[in-house]
Amino acid sequence: MRRDLSRIGGGGKRVDKIMTEVTRLLEIAMTTDDEVLMRSAVRHALSIAEKTGLRVPRRYSLYICRGCRSVMRASTGVRVRTRVERGGKLVIRCGVCGRIKRVPIG
Numbered sequence: 001m002r003r004d005l006s007r008i009g010g011g012g013k014r015v016d017k018i019m020t021e022v023t024r025l026l027e028i029a030m031t032t033d034d035e036v037l038m039r040s041a042v043r044h045a046l047s048i049a050e051k052t053g054l055r056v057p058r059r060y061s062l063y064i065c066r067g068c069r070s071v072m073r074a075s076t077g078v079r080v081r082t083r084v085e086r087g088g089k090l091v092i093r094c095g096v097c098g099r100i101k102r103v104p105i106g
Helices: 012-031 035-052
Strands: 079-083 089-093 100-104
Touching: 012 035
Parallel strands: none
Antiparallel strands: 079 089, 089 100
């Protein structure tokens, strides 16, 4: 459920500040090599987005596993396949927990 933050003091400015913070945390998670910092940044960014009812930007949500909340990278053993049936899908398997994410393409 998405909250209407326009009524809360500040309106659009508040939403912009929240999205800036979520984006900053996810950018830290994507670029760091420290596993603890990465998991902490992802967990904090997702909790902020969830509490305020905002969506995580698409370019970041594709790389975050919903099962273990880790960043899916090649170094963690992520497997990526493409499926052509029914319009095509990108099938991504997390290297940490094994959860499968299917993303429609085309």
